[in-house]
Amino acid sequence: MSQNSNPNPLAWRTVDFVVTAILAAALGVAFWGFDTFVYPITSTIGNIYPPLSELQLGVWLIPAVLGGVLVRKPGAALYAELIAASLELVLGGNPWSFTVLISGACQAVGIEAVLAMVSWRKLNLPLAMAGAAIGAVFEVFYEYYSWVPDYSLTQKAVYMVCGVVSSVVIAGIGGWGIVRLLGAAGAINSFAAGREARSASQSNRTVGA
Amino acid sequence: MGIAVSELSVTPFGAVAPVLDAVSFSVAKGERVLLLGPSGAGKSTLLLALSGVLQSLESFDVRGEVTAEGSGLLLQNYSDATITDTVLRDVAFGAESAGLEVASVSALATEALSRVGLGDIDTARNPALLSGGELQRMCLAGLLTLQPSVLLLDEPTSQLDAASAAEVRAAVYEYLRESAASAIIAEHVFEPWLPLINRVLVLGSNGRLEADGSWQSVVESHAETLEGWGLWFGSNTGDDQRFGDSVVALVGPSGSGKSTELRRRLDAALAEGLRCGWVPQNPALALSGTTVIGCLSQGSDALRAMALLEELGLAHLTERNPHEISGGEQRRLAIACAVIGGGSHIFLDEPTVGLDRHNWQKVMNLIARLSAAGTAVTLATHDPLLIAAAGRVVEINPVPGRQAKAEAVPFTPLGMLAVSAAALVTALSFTSWMGALAALGLEVLLFGLLALRHRVFWRPRMMIPLIIGVASLGFSNWWLSDSHDVGRGLLIGLRTAFFGLPGILFAATASPSVLGDQLGQLLRLPVRPVIAGMVGLNRVQHLQAGWQNLVLVRRVRGVAQRGLAEFWQLIGLSLLDATRGATVAAIAMEARGFSARDANGRRVKRSWVVPARVSPGDAWLLLATIALGVLGAIWP
Numbered sequence: 001m002s003q004n005s006n007p008n009p010l011a012w013r014t015v016d017f018v019v020t021a022i023l024a025a026a027l028g029v030a031f032w033g034f035d036t037f038v039y040p041i042t043s044t045i046g047n048i049y050p051p052l053s054e055l056q057l058g059v060w061l062i063p064a065v066l067g068g069v070l071v072r073k074p075g076a077a078l079y080a081e082l083i084a085a086s087l088e089l090v091l092g093g094n095p096w097s098f099t100v101l102i103s104g105a106c107q108a109v110g111i112e113a114v115l116a117m118v119s120w121r122k123l124n125l126p127l128a129m130a131g132a133a134i135g136a137v138f139e140v141f142y143e144y145y146s147w148v149p150d151y152s153l154t155q156k157a158v159y160m161v162c163g164v165v166s167s168v169v170i171a172g173i174g175g176w177g178i179v180r181l182l183g184a185a186g187a188i189n190s191f192a193a194g195r196e197a198r199s200a201s202q203s204n205r206t207v208g209a
Numbered sequence: 210m211g212i213a214v215s216e217l218s219v220t221p222f223g224a225v226a227p228v229l230d231a232v233s234f235s236v237a238k239g240e241r242v243l244l245l246g247p248s249g250a251g252k253s254t255l256l257l258a259l260s261g262v263l264q265s266l267e268s269f270d271v272r273g274e275v276t277a278e279g280s281g282l283l284l285q286n287y288s289d290a291t292i293t294d295t296v297l298r299d300v301a302f303g304a305e306s307a308g309l310e311v312a313s314v315s316a317l318a319t320e321a322l323s324r325v326g327l328g329d330i331d332t333a334r335n336p337a338l339l340s341g342g343e344l345q346r347m348c349l350a351g352l353l354t355l356q357p358s359v360l361l362l363d364e365p366t367s368q369l370d371a372a373s374a375a376e377v378r379a380a381v382y383e384y385l386r387e388s389a390a391s392a393i394i395a396e397h398v399f400e401p402w403l404p405l406i407n408r409v410l411v412l413g414s415n416g417r418l419e420a421d422g423s424w425q426s427v428v429e430s431h432a433e434t435l436e437g438w439g440l441w442f443g444s445n446t447g448d449d450q451r452f453g454d455s456v457v458a459l460v461g462p463s464g465s466g467k468s469t470e471l472r473r474r475l476d477a478a479l480a481e482g483l484r485c486g487w488v489p490q491n492p493a494l495a496l497s498g499t500t501v502i503g504c505l506s507q508g509s510d511a512l513r514a515m516a517l518l519e520e521l522g523l524a525h526l527t528e529r530n531p532h533e534i535s536g537g538e539q540r541r542l543a544i545a546c547a548v549i550g551g552g553s554h555i556f557l558d559e560p561t562v563g564l565d566r567h568n569w570q571k572v573m574n575l576i577a578r579l580s581a582a583g584t585a586v587t588l589a590t591h592d593p594l595l596i597a598a599a600g601r602v603v604e605i606n607p608v609p610g611r612q613a614k615a616e617a618v619p620f621t622p623l624g625m626l627a628v629s630a631a632a633l634v635t636a637l638s639f640t641s642w643m644g645a646l647a648a649l650g651l652e653v654l655l656f657g658l659l660a661l662r663h664r665v666f667w668r669p670r671m672m673i674p675l676i677i678g679v680a681s682l683g684f685s686n687w688w689l690s691d692s693h694d695v696g697r698g699l700l701i702g703l704r705t706a707f708f709g710l711p712g713i714l715f716a717a718t719a720s721p722s723v724l725g726d727q728l729g730q731l732l733r734l735p736v737r738p739v740i741a742g743m744v745g746l747n748r749v750q751h752l753q754a755g756w757q758n759l760v761l762v763r764r765v766r767g768v769a770q771r772g773l774a775e776f777w778q779l780i781g782l783s784l785l786d787a788t789r790g791a792t793v794a795a796i797a798m799e800a801r802g803f804s805a806r807d808a809n810g811r812r813v814k815r816s817w818v819v820p821a822r823v824s825p826g827d828a829w830l831l832l833a834t835i836a837l838g839v840l841g842a843i844w845p
Contacts, residue, residue, distance in 0.1 A: 014798050015792065018794050018795035019788060020741075021738075021744060022745045025752065025787075026784055029753065029756075040677045043681050050688070087745075090716060090719040092715070092716025093713075095674055095679060097633070098712060147701075148686060149701065150701065151685075151690060178781070178784060181781050181785075184499070187788040188788060189266075194268075
């Protein structure tokens, strides 16, 4: 008889919370570096044609994708995104203040929705990309209201396209890729996603050899 | 009661053979058991299984029956096992998880601290500033608050110098004597524990129980086996190898700054343009790639790499993933990585920790070879035999870790969050740029006065991204609108500044733990995500230090790539490092009952050793902000 003790597969374990929180914090530190050193420069350059700045949106959606792909439980994307946003808030040095929490919630919506759709089973790459895209749509609608209310309709459309493309590429592929990388290294064997990635990388190597 | 294990088999995910194979034994109350076995025999796995943590990780297939009620687990890696930002919070964590009454939680914490000889410690100190011996005793105190009837100790002193190790042993001994609890102790350097022990269990490399009996009887029946495994044993310790003068050992108590001094010397050597090699204290940071041979041979020739692997007893691991081999194997691989480049100055941080006798000898021989070839080797170590062999010994005097006194401010994180939220809500109802300007002007005045009174609020550098962001938003909303109304552009910019400014104040007051207390106690948010979140936020310095070490170790080895490629490498490797530390932290929390359920299967209601509060300052700043916001909103 195997004794692994998790009666409800959707209930969060200690390791789910802690690994998600610490990975999100690590990404939060990366955000802080991005906010402080990169964003002021890129957004200044972006003023040549401001909607292009939205091509950076995907960076902030990475925790949502990572949390969802890794944990596969209700709230995983939201939790990761809120922790990363809180860290951004705690470290300071960005123009957004409290609104990072609202953005975090918007950005996580897509992955949460996609996860619920597949009953919290595996998120493959296309699903991760779709989740990131939906999250981006929510985030951009929120930004229409709070940041760029006066853009003309055409500009808002361009803004939306930039945000979605960025999120699909940077967050969808990036977040999914990080889980694969951690999984292949055997660092997340406590997670089904990690065990699957580990098996896949082993069989790849056997095939390659 | 005590421990009963019946037919316990454990297979790690992806492994073919079980690491524990049909192990059965029982331990009666008051028995003190030494657990011996070669590296990889499953000693840690057995202790994790006994503590009940293993079953929750899902990365092991666990079969058989285990009962070990009231067990407390002490881990080798005390720095990752430290989960909060004050001594009090860390020691109290288990008692809080068990939902004990607040008054008794603090009393238990104080009592446990004095039991381990830390009665005089400032409980508000950050554990990061304690020495290794103090830290491990603090972790032990955290276990003792729960009065475990079984102590499970996994290499409790292997990272400590002799004096600190003796302190930890004395504290364990004291507790066992008073409580009549039983104990299972796994430790490489086990002789110092022998006076305490009345039984020995020996696990074989096949995961089966090889021997069980008194020390005397095990020695009589299994002396050769133990020697064959290279366990430290009998007279075979202490031959007198001696290196030349080019081998310098930095010595001092755990936490005295040996690693810092080693880093300082490494930096100096690098600044002179010397070719160096370095093994950081956490050797896993030096490893990258997907195979051991690939990790070692980057840019060097494969023959030389194979020879080094052979020399350090790693030749059988060439195709394994360097992140999945054991800690001792990682350490030797990192040493190989440090010397393969043929640097003239090699810096090794604790090169012999956790090695069995045979592998220890291989590392000693390698140092001897380097020394004979005239390579300068600098070691930070607490290994007495290595110190005795060094050509020169430099004593590092402990510098007491200083804790910057945080300036007391009259605001709390939750209060500042409320201020930020109020600023946001009112700012979004601003209708004219003049109203926004008036509100912002008064807000700048208010916060300026606060910054004069409290220096922590004076953060001019943090303002730069805010100013740039505000200017960009104002500009783009004007330029890309249909109406090209300057007033609208100004309004958007000014209102952003109005709600962005309190965020900078928040950053100055935010202590993650205090925020966690407030979210859990005052807002009644779900406890486990809040606490785990605070553990994550408290890791920031840890994460930043890991990043810096990664950057340096890759630069020293000369494997750093250029530009963006290196950046991605660093991101991947530091996330890997963060994940490993997170798993240890999760184990430490789980072992202290973080997700405990009561007899009815419900989650235990947590208690809080530090009561949360909001301050009068929060209230008046909130009122002032609302007043300013309303003024901005109703401006004609």
